[in-house]
Amino acid sequence: MSDAAPVLEVCNVSKRFARRLQTSLRYGVIDALRDMCGLATRQGLGHEEFWALNDVSFTVRRGESIGLLGANGAGKSTLLKIIAGLIKPDRGHVTVRGRVGALIELGAGMHPLLSGRENIRVNAAVLGLSQRELASKLDEIIAFADLGEFIDAPVQSYSSGMRVRLGFAVAAHLEPDLLIVDEVLAVGDMPFRLKCYQRTLDLQANGTSIVLVSHHPIDLLRVTSEGLWLQSGRLLSSGHIYALLGEYTKALRRSHATGAITDSAASISDVILTPDTIPTQGQTECRIFITARKSIPLLRLLVHIESVDGEMLGSFSSSIKGYTPCIDTGKHLIRLKLLSLPLLSGDYFVHISLHGPKAGDLYDYWRHKSILHVDDIKPDPFGFGVYHSIHIEHEWLPPEAFSNSIYTSKGII
Amino acid sequence: MNLAPEQRYGSESVWRDPKCFLADFFRDLGNSRELAWQLFLRNLKSRYRQSITGYIWAFVPPLAWTGLFAILRLQDPSRADGQTGYIAHVMVGLVFWQVFIESVQIPMRTFSEARSMLAKLKFPRESLVLAGLLDVGLQFLIRLPLLIAGWLLFPEASASAWWLLPGLLLGLLAVGTCIGIVLLPLSLLYQDVAPAAALAGGFWLLLTPVAHVPTSTGLMSAINQWNPAAVLIETTRAGWLGTPLLHIGAFVAVALGGVLIGVIAWLAARIAFPHLIARFGS
Numbered sequence: 001m002s003d004a005a006p007v008l009e010v011c012n013v014s015k016r017f018a019r020r021l022q023t024s025l026r027y028g029v030i031d032a033l034r035d036m037c038g039l040a041t042r043q044g045l046g047h048e049e050f051w052a053l054n055d056v057s058f059t060v061r062r063g064e065s066i067g068l069l070g071a072n073g074a075g076k077s078t079l080l081k082i083i084a085g086l087i088k089p090d091r092g093h094v095t096v097r098g099r100v101g102a103l104i105e106l107g108a109g110m111h112p113l114l115s116g117r118e119n120i121r122v123n124a125a126v127l128g129l130s131q132r133e134l135a136s137k138l139d140e141i142i143a144f145a146d147l148g149e150f151i152d153a154p155v156q157s158y159s160s161g162m163r164v165r166l167g168f169a170v171a172a173h174l175e176p177d178l179l180i181v182d183e184v185l186a187v188g189d190m191p192f193r194l195k196c197y198q199r200t201l202d203l204q205a206n207g208t209s210i211v212l213v214s215h216h217p218i219d220l221l222r223v224t225s226e227g228l229w230l231q232s233g234r235l236l237s238s239g240h241i242y243a244l245l246g247e248y249t250k251a252l253r254r255s256h257a258t259g260a261i262t263d264s265a266a267s268i269s270d271v272i273l274t275p276d277t278i279p280t281q282g283q284t285e286c287r288i289f290i291t292a293r294k295s296i297p298l299l300r301l302l303v304h305i306e307s308v309d310g311e312m313l314g315s316f317s318s319s320i321k322g323y324t325p326c327i328d329t330g331k332h333l334i335r336l337k338l339l340s341l342p343l344l345s346g347d348y349f350v351h352i353s354l355h356g357p358k359a360g361d362l363y364d365y366w367r368h369k370s371i372l373h374v375d376d377i378k379p380d381p382f383g384f385g386v387y388h389s390i391h392i393e394h395e396w397l398p399p400e401a402f403s404n405s406i407y408t409s410k411g412i413i
Numbered sequence: 414m415n416l417a418p419e420q421r422y423g424s425e426s427v428w429r430d431p432k433c434f435l436a437d438f439f440r441d442l443g444n445s446r447e448l449a450w451q452l453f454l455r456n457l458k459s460r461y462r463q464s465i466t467g468y469i470w471a472f473v474p475p476l477a478w479t480g481l482f483a484i485l486r487l488q489d490p491s492r493a494d495g496q497t498g499y500i501a502h503v504m505v506g507l508v509f510w511q512v513f514i515e516s517v518q519i520p521m522r523t524f525s526e527a528r529s530m531l532a533k534l535k536f537p538r539e540s541l542v543l544a545g546l547l548d549v550g551l552q553f554l555i556r557l558p559l560l561i562a563g564w565l566l567f568p569e570a571s572a573s574a575w576w577l578l579p580g581l582l583l584g585l586l587a588v589g590t591c592i593g594i595v596l597l598p599l600s601l602l603y604q605d606v607a608p609a610a611a612l613a614g615g616f617w618l619l620l621t622p623v624a625h626v627p628t629s630t631g632l633m634s635a636i637n638q639w640n641p642a643a644v645l646i647e648t649t650r651a652g653w654l655g656t657p658l659l660h661i662g663a664f665v666a667v668a669l670g671g672v673l674i675g676v677i678a679w680l681a682a683r684i685a686f687p688h689l690i691a692r693f694g695s
Binding site: 014015017024027028032035036039040081082083085086087088089091093094095096097100105113114121125126128130131154 | 418420423424425428452455462531535687691
């Protein structure tokens with residue numbers, strides 16, 4: 001096998017499912033019988049069927065890592081199951097070159113009454129590790145799982161996080177050419193997750209390709225470099241994970257956005273950010289176009305800044321600066337300067353809501369429509385740079401020696 | 414490792430490349446031995462951890478049925494003679510029947526227990542059936558004292574045909590498993606199959622000459638002419654007790670036919686698995 005040949009080729013893969021169980025089972029029998037008789041696959045969709053995957057193509061080269069994005073039901077798990085060879089595509093084909101390690105569900109095949117150690121033996125065999133290979137790796141696996149004395153306790157007494165430790169420890173020591181991970185790490189605690197990422201990156205450095213499904217942007221950023229975005233079974237977009245994640249989260253937010261509040265005293269017809277791309281600590285002007293249907297004696301504006309992964313970073317009301325203009329019926333432009341925004345590189349929503357004098361007066365909510373791009377130092381999720389959203393001004397002082405006599409719980413005196 | 418360097422999963426029928434399909438089958442069969450052994454050990458270790466009486470459960474079914482048949486026979490005073498021989502005859506027959514009916518149930522039982530594994534992991538499916546068969550073998554060994562007791566109790570018992578026993582037992586296992594494999598694909602999708610098979614198993618036991626002496630005329634005789642279990646049980650029991658082997662030719666024919674049908678059914682099941690797994694989800 002040459003290094004140039006992709007580890008995984010997915011060519012025009014489609015898979016259909018039926019919504020109702022009874023229909024699905026019937027099609028299962030029909031498809032199985034047709035296949036046994038050597039008849040061609042059914043064309044098109046039958047009654048109550050839909051494409052769970054539709055004409056998906058991509059390749060993964062050696063050492064490359066791909067993150068799969070998509071809402072629930074987008075076809076991610078179906079795609080992974082086809083790649084793992086568990087189910088058959090209805091159109092197209094998948095070619096996998098090398099050993100596949102699939103973590104579609106951790107602990108599948110583990111017996112609750114057996115101890116962790118006994119289950120490692122069985123799990124390794126199920127995943128394709130020979131007992132000879134296992135013998136050389138058993139201590140390493142047990143050390144990686146880090147379960148202490150629990151390794152000899154029955155698995156039924158384990159918490160879900162402990163099961164994940166055991167399952168990942170075995171799977172991560174398979175040294176596969178292609179590692180498929182389907183949203184299984186979410187239950188582990190933070191130190192273990194970091195250990196998993198490190199192990200995944202080590203595998204990657206040794207040439208393992210990775211296909212990862214996760215709803216946690218941070219997981220995807222840590223492990224993958226490229227992304228594929230699936231929507232309703234179709235490959236909607238692909239590209240660098242960082243850009244794709246921004247695009248994906250924006251769309252997700254937009255789909256959740258509420259419509260304008262109709263029949264209210266005033267509404268926002270547009271918001272323009274100039275400029276819409278700024279550096280960290282940069283400033284921008286926010287032009288808010290308002291249509292008032294009647295005169296408003298006291299107009300309050302609330303501004304919210306939210307990261308694209310849904311974290312509300314800060315809000316303020318115009319009344320804090322005593323800005324509560326009285327406006328007449330008609331069109332008005334309100335200008336707001338956002339000064340020295342302490343935001344790290346990334347995309348941020350600027351939400352604006354219009355309120356009247358009383359707390360319950362909400363006229364309009366301009367939400368998930370205006371995006372501010374901050375373009376500065378690239379965030380680093382590995383602990384060597386800046387990360388998350390807020391820029392924190394800071395300064396380190398040179399190290400000093402201290403003796404216990406001058407150290408109290410309140411600090412150095 | 415259970416995967417070849419290059420693996421292709423396409424929508425086209427396996428018959429386009431039967432050579433590759435058969436090569437996959439033989440590779441999986443080879444790879445399944447070690448896994449089968451591990452699964453067998455797993456089942457063995459776990460089975461009796463939540464049980465106080467442990468291996469006694471292996472003895473209960475044949476002993477209970479023997480007791481029942483003996484009581485029924487005692488109801489008829491004209492047949493009071495030869496009671497010991499009858500008990501031995503029934504007990505030996507039931508031990509072999511257990512081997513047969515357990516091997517019928519093995520494919521359905523092991524696959525049903527491993528549903529989650531089947532949906533989530535790619536491993537040689539053959540290992541599930543092999544692990545189940547190892548278990549049937551173990552259960553048989555545990556019941557060996559019942560066979561020995563039967564042999565000692567039986568008036569004209571001889572060990573003259575014991576050399577045939579490995580072959581006879583293999584035939585019993587093979588035909589039973591083959592029947593199970595034929596039922597397997599449908600049982601993965603529809604839950605009606607397993608209870609129907611369990612019910613049919615009960616009727617089948619009563620129809621098969623395990624506890625009664627076969628007649629040469631009448632309805633039962635006609636039924637048993639087409640009942641492979643009748644030939645299998647009678648021949649294996651005759652082999653153990655040293656009574657005349659009346660149906661050895663039929664036994665060989667049934668065993669070979671069963672193996673042939675079983676292999677074809679297994680290959681068909683291998684084609685069906687990806688379709689069925691897609692439908693039963695996790």
